[in-house]
Amino acid sequence: MSGPAKEILLEVKNLRMHFPIPAGVLRRRPTAWVKAVDDVSFLIRKGETLGLVGESGCGKTTIGRCVLRIYAPTSGEIFFQQKEIGRLPESEIRPLRRQMQLIFQDPFSSLDPRQTAGSIVAEPLKIHSPATSFERRERVEELFRLVGLEPSMMRRYPHEFSGGQRQRIGIARALAMNPAFIICDEPVSALDVSIQAQITNLLEDLKNRLGLTYLFISHDLSVVRHISDQVAVMYLGRIVELTSWRELYENPLHPYTQALLSAVPIPDPFVEEERARIFLEGDVPSPVNPPAGCNFHPRCPRAIAGCQELSPALVETGHEHRVACIRVGE
């Protein structure tokens, strides 16, 4: 990174989110735990985008939900604007939610079909602000323009919009209270290919214009590369690699990151002819009983005996590049 370090907006330290698996007749007794997020630490500076990538079930969405305090984390600390929010009671969380918003993946299920687009976008204003209905209307019009929708569309219902337009409505709703921080959870994955670029550009424009900070959750490594300043790669509840986008894509160090990158198809037969793939053995194991030691070792092409023994910490290797692998830098 160059220039003076910017202010830290969000810092997560040793976050754990373990969900109980209930058993017994009354289903009160947890017999096992799903370690959805296990000892995760990262920080996001103001105005930057952290891309969080990984395959389904790796815990990336759970991290987002812990940060928004939709879940109460099992342990660890979450500092938002220098304030610890991991253990705040619900009453103190509510006002913070104006500052933190969420953009969902599926624009078809995240909008109430019985409300007009205008009323969906106005909803946060009704809850959080004392504005009059006239002021609210003005603000909704402004938000519509901001996300590239005609204000005259306010009276329409979600089904009258295309997928891309619905995602714009979802974005307008997230922006209603002037948040500082937005979690984008797979915001373009459900959209058609020709629409994805429109929404990606919109998110970038809004970030620059409004000085937003993003946690960008996605399984699409190409989109994450395009939009992120820093990137964290997750596997089975843990961050295995964390660095700047350039370092990650030009110099991936963790064997999992390397396999992931090699598996992404490139739309060019000339390039594909020359490309080698790293195929991983087996499937992602269950987070209920993750493998001992490094939880990637059963599938890792570079695993050695020591990998089964201890879970590697995320350590700095230089160039602000952190990796959780004992084989790196041997």
Added chain:
Amino acid sequence: MHLLEVKNLRTRFRTDAGTVHAVDGISYFIDEGEIIGLVGESGCGKSVSQLSVLQLIPVPPGEIAGGQAVFEGRDLLRFEAKGPEMREVRGGKISIIFQEPMTSLNPVLAVSRQLTEAMELHLKLDRKSSRARALDLLRMVGIPDAEKRFRNFPHQFSGGMRQRIMIAMALSCRPKIVVADEPTTALDVTTQAKVLEVMNDLVRRFRTSLVLVTHNLGVVARYAQRIYVMYAGRIVESGTSKDIFGNPKHPYTIGLLRSVPRLDETRKERLVPIPGSLPDLANMPGTCAFLPRCTRAGEDCRREPWGELRRVEGEHYTSCRMEMG
């Protein structure tokens, strides 16, 4: 003669909003041992065209309004949808793999039974030999401990394993053609890579032909020899994989290729999207369906009806008249 040649296929659906011409006169072919890609976004007609060839369209509201699908010298569309000839082809000589393996496998039948059922029907095998073949197939698609897992139920497998079972099922009756409709869209990227590789190896080994139906340009770039690009019910460009990716001619193909960020290119400041949104198929203007989103449309495009495919060179065709000069 081609193994399958589809000519001027038209499929429409009657809806409350009007008649939707889901497939609006498409022609394509596939030869033995070939992998072709059918690429397009939602509603372009790529899946409906494949379901039409197998007469799997619900009638009504759907209707195959015209065209031919000549397979081994016979027009499949002339067969009764539920008649014996169609049944012999469907699942036997032409099989289909769907996107979501969990909804296409029967949750209350063990995979062993689901595999042997079609073989007993189409290959007239007895219980014992169909079981032996089913087990072989599971090993071939890379299910670990196939003997042990043979009697398991679909929910006991992961998504990637389920899709491999679907591949085993699709190949079980030694089909001539396998249609794979978004076979890896529901899978994670590392699993996707493996499933595609398994499929590619198997079709090569058995000289099966494969129709890869997908919205993912990357997937077809690696595996397909020829590609058909569809938009709003029609094929707008076709050619070899190298024609389509190396020298695209239709503004839609060019737009699609430009709009996706690529891992192997320098990072751009901004992506270059295709403006506008997908057309409403119940309200088609008669002119080129891509016109409202096209940045290089000319006077002719606004005046003339949607163009037919015309040859660029060799096997490369496009419907765009602007490219023809």
